[in-house]
Amino acid sequence: MDELEALTALAANPAPQTVASGRARLEAEARRAAGAPARLSGRRRFLPPRATLFTGFGLTLAGAAAVAVLTSGTATPRAPGGPGAPGGTDGSFLEVAAKADLLPSGRYWYSDEIQGQSYMQRPKSGPYAIIGAHSETYQYVGAQRKDGSGFWGRDLPSRPASAGDAAAWRRAGSPSSFRVWSNDHHWTYTTKATAWEDDPAGRGMGGRFPGLGPDRKSATTGKKSMTVEGFAALPTDPAALAELLFPKMTGFDALDPLGANRMPKEEMLRLKQNPGSIPPRDMTPREKISAGGTALKDMPLPPKVRSGLMRALAAQPGVHTVKNVRDPLGREGVALVADPVTRTVTGEYGTPKVEQGTYSEQEELVFDPKTGALLSQQNVLARPGGPYAARKPGAVLSYWIVRSGGWTDAEPTPPAKLPF
Amino acid sequence: MTAPPLVDDAALVAASRDDPERFTGVYDRHFAAVRRYVAARLGPEAADDVAAETFLAAFRRRAEFDPGRGVVRAWLFGIATRLVGEHRRVEERRYRTLARLGPGRPEDGPEERVADAFDARLAQPRLAAALRTLSRKERDVLLLAAFTDLARDDIAAALGIPVGTVDSRLNRARGRLRAALSPTKGT
Numbered sequence: 001m002d003e004l005e006a007l008t009a010l011a012a013n014p015a016p017q018t019v020a021s022g023r024a025r026l027e028a029e030a031r032r033a034a035g036a037p038a039r040l041s042g043r044r045r046f047l048p049p050r051a052t053l054f055t056g057f058g059l060t061l062a063g064a065a066a067v068a069v070l071t072s073g074t075a076t077p078r079a080p081g082g083p084g085a086p087g088g089t090d091g092s093f094l095e096v097a098a099k100a101d102l103l104p105s106g107r108y109w110y111s112d113e114i115q116g117q118s119y120m121q122r123p124k125s126g127p128y129a130i131i132g133a134h135s136e137t138y139q140y141v142g143a144q145r146k147d148g149s150g151f152w153g154r155d156l157p158s159r160p161a162s163a164g165d166a167a168a169w170r171r172a173g174s175p176s177s178f179r180v181w182s183n184d185h186h187w188t189y190t191t192k193a194t195a196w197e198d199d200p201a202g203r204g205m206g207g208r209f210p211g212l213g214p215d216r217k218s219a220t221t222g223k224k225s226m227t228v229e230g231f232a233a234l235p236t237d238p239a240a241l242a243e244l245l246f247p248k249m250t251g252f253d254a255l256d257p258l259g260a261n262r263m264p265k266e267e268m269l270r271l272k273q274n275p276g277s278i279p280p281r282d283m284t285p286r287e288k289i290s291a292g293g294t295a296l297k298d299m300p301l302p303p304k305v306r307s308g309l310m311r312a313l314a315a316q317p318g319v320h321t322v323k324n325v326r327d328p329l330g331r332e333g334v335a336l337v338a339d340p341v342t343r344t345v346t347g348e349y350g351t352p353k354v355e356q357g358t359y360s361e362q363e364e365l366v367f368d369p370k371t372g373a374l375l376s377q378q379n380v381l382a383r384p385g386g387p388y389a390a391r392k393p394g395a396v397l398s399y400w401i402v403r404s405g406g407w408t409d410a411e412p413t414p415p416a417k418l419p420f
Numbered sequence: 421m422t423a424p425p426l427v428d429d430a431a432l433v434a435a436s437r438d439d440p441e442r443f444t445g446v447y448d449r450h451f452a453a454v455r456r457y458v459a460a461r462l463g464p465e466a467a468d469d470v471a472a473e474t475f476l477a478a479f480r481r482r483a484e485f486d487p488g489r490g491v492v493r494a495w496l497f498g499i500a501t502r503l504v505g506e507h508r509r510v511e512e513r514r515y516r517t518l519a520r521l522g523p524g525r526p527e528d529g530p531e532e533r534v535a536d537a538f539d540a541r542l543a544q545p546r547l548a549a550a551l552r553t554l555s556r557k558e559r560d561v562l563l564l565a566a567f568t569d570l571a572r573d574d575i576a577a578a579l580g581i582p583v584g585t586v587d588s589r590l591n592r593a594r595g596r597l598r599a600a601l602s603p604t605k606g607t
Contacts, residue, residue: 011567014468021468
């Protein structure tokens with residue numbers, strides 16, 4: 001296939017509602033202008049990025065004010081090395097108490113996050129997993145517009161995924177570069193870190209944060225962002241928050257995420273032209289965990305909203321609690337875990353035989369039991385198989401760690417020290 | 421019913437100076453193409469906004485449109501490209517996500533979206549991986565060439581660069597992509 005043709009698969013025609021909403025915006029503008037003559041210099045209207053635009057870099061919420069207190073109940077302790085047995089969803093996970101005196105305050109809200117993905121190495125000396133695609137991002141947003149915002153990123157060294165993997169890595173001669181299979185191509189990761197890079201695209205005004213609620217998905221009705229005051233006006237009741245956070249999935253989002261992987265391409269192209277034909281559905285437990293993680297990481301939620309949201313998550317069917325877990329930085333935590341999903345990797349994209357097969361994984365949010373802060377969102381192996389046949393249940397397949405974050409009065413600067 | 425009068429794009433823009441609502445005609449003709457181009461670079465969600473913003477920006481600057489410097493379509497895609505440039509992080513993120521997303525793999529954490537997984541599967545993750553290795557200027561030329569019917573000199577006009585530069589950037593970008601898509605070579 002011609003390379004330009006191949007690119008056209010990246011996007012399809014817009015849905016009729018997209019066309020209509022963009023036209024409505026233009027019409028409104030044209031009506032406003034109808035009295036006034038066209039001016040020579042156009043007014044430049046700065047629109048802050050919509051909420052979802054932030055998610056790649058994720059503003060963090062940590063330094064959390066909500067205090068999570070563990071209770072007994074049906075929370076399941078994680079067996080050593082295991083992903084934890086499915087437990088109850090009777091709300092016994094957390095008794096979250098908001099402490100008004102811990103209300104976050106400060107001039108800047110910052111977040112320091114680490115992202116990584118595990119890949120298999122299979123030398124003759126024995127298989128092991130490494131964490132590659134390893135990066136750290138540091139971002140702040142001022143509470144006031146004048147305090148601005150900033151963004152930095154750096155690559156982190158690839159590293160063995162666990163102590164056991166480190167032993168196998170040493171047996172393989174402690175290599176410093178790793179050729180991995182990534183979806184449909186080979187890629188090489190190394191043990192080198194890069195320096196922090198100041199991204200000028202991250203500099204802008206302060207005072208605006210990604211917003212919570214279904215509106216943030218809408219191009220026209222949108223609260224595209226929220227102010228600190230906007231967050232303060234959010235409901236604190238778990239049921240009300242669940243309604244905001246777990247809307248019905250419509251359009252493409254209503255497709256079964258796993259089914260989409262098996263759908264013939266002709267069918268996919270057809271649906272791309274007419275996403276309105278896909279019946280709406282409820283979010284899966286996994287999607288709810290992801291949505292909750294995004295909100296908890298990306299938004300400076302007031303303590304009572306935050307604790308309400310945590311209660312809402314814990315109350316969802318298909319979400320259960322696992323005690324005595326550790327996040328990838330080794331911090332102790334309590335996890336909210338979505339029911340596992342089973343995945344099958346085929347040879348469709350030229351995937352080598354050893355990377356094919358079936359396994360189950362689960363999405364987790366790990367919280368600090370003492371402060372209620374979100375420590376990590378991670379994807380964990382539930383049932384080994386296929387590419388991960390050599391790994392144990394509980395092995396982390398990918399992670400998004402909140403290294404630190406919260407409100408501060410000091411101008412935020414990224415830390416020199418590497419996290420690992 | 422009589423056929424609507426044949427009015428070319430430039431005349432429509434000129435008419436909209438005095439009659440602002442005429443500009444919706446420009447929108448009706450070109451929105452789908454602009455939105456498709458922006459969606460390829462920023463993903464469907466951001467594209468809804470940025471494509472709509474493109475027409476608002478063009479509308480506000482309609483008095484500045486100069487037919488001597490190129491066709492309306494080139495002007496619109498030039499504006500869209502500048503707006504895309506303001507979302508560089510989103511674009512990087514999109515290619516990174518598409519490059520990592522794949523059939524049966526754990527998605528790239530919290531921002532996973534079915535729409536992206538869909539795009540990744542249709543477009544092949546290695547294509548997105550190759551796009552990441554291009555400079556933004558190369559991507560501007562490449563994606564305009566892939567998503568519009570603009571001729572080389574229209575692309576040059578849209579980006580405000582010489583035609584020769586369009587050619588050299590396009591050649592280099594296409595070469596990179598071809599290499600990435602070749603079944604014998606990994607990236």
